[in-house]
Amino acid sequence: MKRLVLTLLIVFSSQIGLAASGDLEKVFQQAKKNAVSNLKTRALKQLSFLKSRNYKPAEVHMLMARIYFESNQLEKAIENYNKIPKSSDLWLESLEEKAWAYLRRGQFNKSMEQTLTLLSPVFDQYVNAEVYYLAAVNRYFVCDYNGVFATIQQFKNRYKDRITALERLSSTGVNEDFNNLINTAKLRQINFSSAGPFAIGLPQYHYRDKELKNLYTALNDHGDNPVNSAKLTKLIQKRIQELAEDELKKIKKNIDQLFVVEAEIIQRVYEKSKTQSS
Numbered sequence: 702m703k704r705l706v707l708t709l710l711i712v713f714s715s716q717i718g719l720a721a722s723g724d725l726e727k728v729f730q731q732a733k734k735n736a737v738s739n740l741k742t743r744a745l746k747q748l749s750f751l752k753s754r755n756y757k758p759a760e761v762h763m764l765m766a767r768i769y770f771e772s773n774q775l776e777k778a779i780e781n782y783n784k785i786p787k788s789s790d791l792w793l794e795s796l797e798e799k800a801w802a803y804l805r806r807g808q809f810n811k812s813m814e815q816t817l818t819l820l821s822p823v824f825d826q827y828v829n830a831e832v833y834y835l836a837a838v839n840r841y842f843v844c845d846y847n848g849v850f851a852t853i854q855q856f857k858n859r860y861k862d863r864i865t866a867l868e869r870l871s872s873t874g875v876n877e878d879f880n881n882l883i884n885t886a887k888l889r890q891i892n893f894s895s896a897g898p899f900a901i902g903l904p905q906y907h908y909r910d911k912e913l914k915n916l917y918t919a920l921n922d923h924g925d926n927p928v929n930s931a932k933l934t935k936l937i938q939k940r941i942q943e944l945a946e947d948e949l950k951k952i953k954k955n956i957d958q959l960f961v962v963e964a965e966i967i968q969r970v971y972e973k974s975k976t977q978s979s
Contacts, residue, residue, distance in 0.1 A: 725756045741768050759789035775802045790893035793824060797832055813839040825859050826900040830955040837962050846966045853959050866902030871945040874938045878902030883934055887924030891917040904944035912940050
């Protein structure tokens, strides 16, 4: 009987990709790889196992939500997005992705509830440009055309300084927020909280970039050495510039999308006024 139980445990462990050492992180990394391949069912089994072990609950629920979203199982996606706590640095992303799920379901008002939170002043340094497009689309579908124009204006007002700072960073590799970043990295770990005060002039979620995470850690360890500090700062600068260029491209794409929505509304209003006057 003991042999049978042991055999079943070994089989179960191999099915979920569990290493002999019980390395849960390895299982999580395998699940991430499976999630972007055609092995989504396997990924969900692995994530369910990790959930039962209460391993990285926010990250596990986020990945499960994304798998369900891609599979168009929107109710399950929303259910998992809702399990990500406000204390997690994934919370804002979960609101954004949940808003897209509601939009796909045609629940525009619920989608709009998420964007109203995201676009509140307290989060304006952290929210990416696409959220404004999402908010404008929601208002478009509920025929709140004034709200669309207000959202576009809000984007222009809030992103003006950010675009200027990112352009400077992209072209020269330096801006005021970058200097603050380097000084902070020498003293403590760079994450959502520590990078928050100077987020407006830096690429979004730069602290999650694998290359930068290693460089930030190295700078924290060797920041008191002028030679090492200078070398690490140069490497960080190079990677930050690349991310700034990528983000500027995304912002430009978002601006183009907002112009399309704006033009569509102007056309509709014009046609309506023309019909009423004839």
